Amino acid sequence: MRPHIIDATLRERGSDLTSAHRVLIAKILDELEVDAVDLGAPATFAEGEAVAECARALKHARPVVTVPPADDLAPGVELAANAMASAGVTDYVLMVAVGAKADPAFVRNAVGLAKARAHTVGVVFGDAFGGDGRDGTDVKKLLAGIEAAVWADASVVLLEDGTGAALPETVASVVAAVKAARIETTSKEELRIAVQCRNTLGLAAAGTLAAMRAGADAVVLTLTGVGEGAGCAALEEVATAMRVHGRTLGVETGLKHEKLARAAQTVTKLLHEALPAHKAVVGANAFAPVAGAAALPFTPASVGMNERHFRLTSRSGRHMVKASLEKLGVDLDELDLNDFYARFLKLADKKGLVSEDDLEALLFFGHLEEEDPTYKLECFNVMCGSDGMLPTASVRIRVGKRTRTESSNGNGPVDAIYNCLTRLTGIRCRLTSYAIGANGVGMDALGQVDVSVECEGAFYHGMGLSTDILEASALAFLHAMNNIEQAKRLATEKSGKKVRRKAKSPEA
Numbered sequence: 367m368r369p370h371i372i373d374a375t376l377r378e379r380g381s382d383l384t385s386a387h388r389v390l391i392a393k394i395l396d397e398l399e400v401d402a403v404d405l406g407a408p409a410t411f412a413e414g415e416a417v418a419e420c421a422r423a424l425k426h427a428r429p430v431v432t433v434p435p436a437d438d439l440a441p442g443v444e445l446a447a448n449a450m451a452s453a454g455v456t457d458y459v460l461m462v463a464v465g466a467k468a469d470p471a472f473v474r475n476a477v478g479l480a481k482a483r484a485h486t487v488g489v490v491f492g493d494a495f496g497g498d499g500r501d502g503t504d505v506k507k508l509l510a511g512i513e514a515a516v517w518a519d520a521s522v523v524l525l526e527d528g529t530g531a532a533l534p535e536t537v538a539s540v541v542a543a544v545k546a547a548r549i550e551t552t553s554k555e556e557l558r559i560a561v562q563c564r565n566t567l568g569l570a571a572a573g574t575l576a577a578m579r580a581g582a583d584a585v586v587l588t589l590t591g592v593g594e595g596a597g598c599a600a601l602e603e604v605a606t607a608m609r610v611h612g613r614t615l616g617v618e619t620g621l622k623h624e625k626l627a628r629a630a631q632t633v634t635k636l637l638h639e640a641l642p643a644h645k646a647v648v649g650a651n652a653f654a655p656v657a658g659a660a661a662l663p664f665t666p667a668s669v670g671m672n673e674r675h676f677r678l679t680s681r682s683g684r685h686m687v688k689a690s691l692e693k694l695g696v697d698l699d700e701l702d703l704n705d706f707y708a709r710f711l712k713l714a715d716k717k718g719l720v721s722e723d724d725l726e727a728l729l730f731f732g733h734l735e736e737e738d739p740t741y742k743l744e745c746f747n748v749m750c751g752s753d754g755m756l757p758t759a760s761v762r763i764r765v766g767k768r769t770r771t772e773s774s775n776g777n778g779p780v781d782a783i784y785n786c787l788t789r790l791t792g793i794r795c796r797l798t799s800y801a802i803g804a805n806g807v808g809m810d811a812l813g814q815v816d817v818s819v820e821c822e823g824a825f826y827h828g829m830g831l832s833t834d835i836l837e838a839s840a841l842a843f844l845h846a847m848n849n850i851e852q853a854k855r856l857a858t859e860k861s862g863k864k865v866r867r868k869a870k871s872p873e874a
Contacts, residue, residue: 368618370401370584372560373601376420377406377432378593379637384852385416387636392420394629395589396427397695399622400601402459404430404586408445417446418453429453432461432490439476447483459522460484465492470514477518488522488560489515495525495532495540505543512549512557521551522558524586527573530566530596534576537563541580562586563599570599575607578617589633590641590648602626602647602669610663625695627670628726635730638827638849640801640816677721680714690725701729716833723805724812727831739848741791743840744769748779761786761840780839787840791847795821800839805831815842821850 373395380388395403403424408414421429431450433442439462450458460483462476473489480487494508512523525544527537541561549557561582563573574585591600605626608619630648634641643650653666678686684707691698691706709728714720742764750757759782760773772789776782784797799818804811815830815838828846830838 367578367616368620369578369582370558370560371601371605371619371621372402372404372430372584372586373398373400373427373588374404374406374432374562374586374598375588375592375601375633377404378588378598380406380416381409381413381856382637382853384856385419388416389419389423391589391633391636392423393697393700394625394632396424397622397697398601398625398629399620400427401584401620402428402430404432404461407431407433407442408449411445414445414449414452417449421450421453421455421458429455429458430461431458432463433480435463435465435490435492440479443479443483450484456485458484459486459488461488461490461522461524463490463492464511468511470510473511473514474518477515477520481519486522487520488524488558489520490524490526492526493528495527495536496529505540508540509544509547509549512544512547516549516551516557519552521553522560522584524560524562525577526561526586527563527570530564530570532563532569532573534569534572537561537573538576538580541577541582545581558583560584560586564593565591565596565598568596570597571603571607574599574604575611575615578608579615590630590645592633592637592639600646602630606647606664606669609668623668624670628695631726632730635829638829638845640827640829677719678710678714678725679719680711682714682720687725690722694722694725694729696729721811727805727812739845740851741765741844741847743837743844746783746786746837746840748782748836750779750782757782759783759786761790763787763790763844779836783836783840784843787843787847791844793821793847793850795819795826795846795850797843798825802835802838813838815839817842817846819843819846819850824853826850826853 376388376391392403405417405420408417417431431446433439433446436442443462446460460480462480464473464476477487477489491508491511515523525540541559544559551557559582561574561577563570578585585604587601587604588598589601591597605619605621605623608615608617609623612618627648631641641649646652647669653662678690687707687710688703706728710720713724713728744762744764746759746761748759756775757779758773758775759779761783762769762771770790772786774782774785774789776785796819797817798820801816803814805814812831812833813835815835817828819826826846826849828842828849830841830845832838832841
């Protein structure tokens with residue numbers, strides 16, 4: 367049995383991304399060869415354009431658009447269908463979300479609205495496995511809703527563990543009961559049952575595997591388990607478990623597993639989050655030896671976490687850099703090789719030896735530059751020492767076509783730099799975490815700084831890479847500031863207002 371894998375990363379977190387980054391993630395998922403990609407549902411015309419761009423980017427995976435629950439589903443259905451029409455896509459699945467205990471008449475009406483605009487229609491039943499994971503599921507009520515959906519010509523049903531509290535045994539029993547009912551679609555085909563588990567109690571992966579074992583036709587996953595609340599079942603975890611325990615579970619997957627690690631790392635960075643070292647399958651410590659443990663049933667190479675082999679220098683020709691990028695699986699048609707090579711030479715002159723990790727860092731920061739950040743670091747200078755010398759920093763940033771300059775002191779060189787940046791951007795936030803690491807291995811690895819800041823109750827991540835740890839610190843903090851500005855712009859776009867960046871008299 368080969369259950370379909372539907373990725374919902376964009377549905378769960380697409381609203382936190384720019385249009386360009388949504389398209390990039392869609393392409394990454396398509397390269398993984400997932401069966402379908404849930405693009406989410408546009409809430410505005412502008413979001414509809416972003417969804418359409420993602421749909422056009424898919425070459426292998428089938429697009430899915432899911433309209434969230436509402437008393438009146440018509441506006442959501444209209445926006446979703448218009449987005450697909452704008453993309454020129456006809457082969458897609460239009461899902462409408464209803465409650466697990468929704469009235470059959472409401473379900474029939476919802477499917478009717480969707481069927482008027484799309485050929486393939488499905489229904490999402492939220493909290494299908496019990497509201498709090500303890501009160502059980504009214505299977506008869508659920509089956510009545512499913513039968514109403516099928517009567518209206520739905521062919522896909524998604525059972526969602528909305529609270530993330532259901533035990534794997536509960537998930538399996540409900541799926542088995544629905545499969546045992548043998549509900550046929552109007553075309554006499556067997557109804558396709560999909561399952562999505564949330565991770566509130568850390569049971570999402572186990573629940574998903576239990577659903578497959580009980581006969582689920584498809585599972586909904588997200589890269590690294592991102593999602594609302596505590597997230598969802600992680601694609602890389604479930605897919606690797608399917609590969610390792612395929613015979614026991616009676617399942618197989620057609621994914622390109624060797625691309626999982628890079629996909630997870632890229633998506634995490636685009637979402638401005640840090641990938642925990644202990645993250646299963648794709649974390650930095652996932653393959654670290656454990657005392658007394660037997661050999662792992664899968665290798666780092668099987669998920670794309672190969673050891674770094676090559677080293678490039680400023681004398682490495684364009685063809686060597688191109689070949690190295692091809693080894694990383696980079697689509698060169700999507701890359702401005704001249705621009706990338708110029709940035710490579712600049713790094714090689716500063717660092718000497720350039721590794722695979724460094725190339726991936728250049729690729730990622732190339733994506734960041736596509737965001738057209740509000741603030742760019744021009745230069746900085748720091749004076750500090752011992753014997754009571756007060757650390758002092760001077761920083762210049764670029765805002766549009768103008769520059770701003772500020773000087774400040776602090777408890778240390780990093781604190782002095784951050785005080786300058788706070789004054790220059792005018793953003794008042796609280797630094798909640800600051801971590802220094804290495805991007806790669808060895809003494810020549812690039813220094814990596816990850817910061818988290820709190821602004822108006824929300825948390826933002828920033829990352830900086832440089833051969834100079836103070837420069838990496840400045841870049842990380844400024845990256846977080848840009849993420850705050852980006853969040854404000856996205857919020858304004860959602861409200862339908864025109865975005866205007868705040869003006870401030872420059873200090874040059």
